[in-house]
Amino acid sequence: MSITLLTADITRLALDAIVNAANRALLGGGGVDGAIHRAAGPRLLEACRALPEQAPGVRCPTGEARITPGFDLPAAHVIHTVGPVWRGGSHEEPALLGACYRHAVQLAREHGLGSIAFPAISCGAYGYPPELAAAVACASLRKALAQGREMDVRLCFVVPAMTAIWQRVFSAA
Numbered sequence: 001m002s003i004t005l006l007t008a009d010i011t012r013l014a015l016d017a018i019v020n021a022a023n024r025a026l027l028g029g030g031g032v033d034g035a036i037h038r039a040a041g042p043r044l045l046e047a048c049r050a051l052p053e054q055a056p057g058v059r060c061p062t063g064e065a066r067i068t069p070g071f072d073l074p075a076a077h078v079i080h081t082v083g084p085v086w087r088g089g090s091h092e093e094p095a096l097l098g099a100c101y102r103h104a105v106q107l108a109r110e111h112g113l114g115s116i117a118f119p120a121i122s123c124g125a126y127g128y129p130p131e132l133a134a135a136v137a138c139a140s141l142r143k144a145l146a147q148g149r150e151m152d153v154r155l156c157f158v159v160p161a162m163t164a165i166w167q168r169v170f171s172a173a
Helices: 031-040 042-050 093-110 130-146 160-172
Strands: 002-007 017-021 065-069 077-081 115-118 152-157
Touching (some): 017 031, 031 042, 042 065, 065 093, 093 130, 130 160
Parallel strands (some): 017 077
16 A cells, blocks of 8 residues: 655646545536646536536535546546535534545546545635544545555645645554
């Protein structure tokens, strides 16, 4: 099992897949989502629009994942997942966040991908406390990666302070 933490722009990583911390509509937004859509070009939005809605305006329910090509990104694919909005931790947030990581790994394996990079899902506008999110990600990824073939996993943060928080959590686990 290989998990690397780094400070970098996820849109510049040449891997099999990068993970998009998306909204349920999968039509772009702010933060990582907006950066990935801008870097991938307009065909990513077209591919997302082509995904079937599970409910009005919902192409990907919270905790699930969908895959599209990466288009103009150096990554071959984008795995879109929707993290939970932090509401104090008593509204299934840890279970939903863990499901994001597990479903993204599962989808990568189903498509024969060997490398994937994740951002800090739900830690931006969705307000999930980074230390708590890192603990959920650590446990979920270690469990998901223990099953199946080897995969190169990178956790990518644009801000060095976020990388440091996650490194502390991962080294203590």
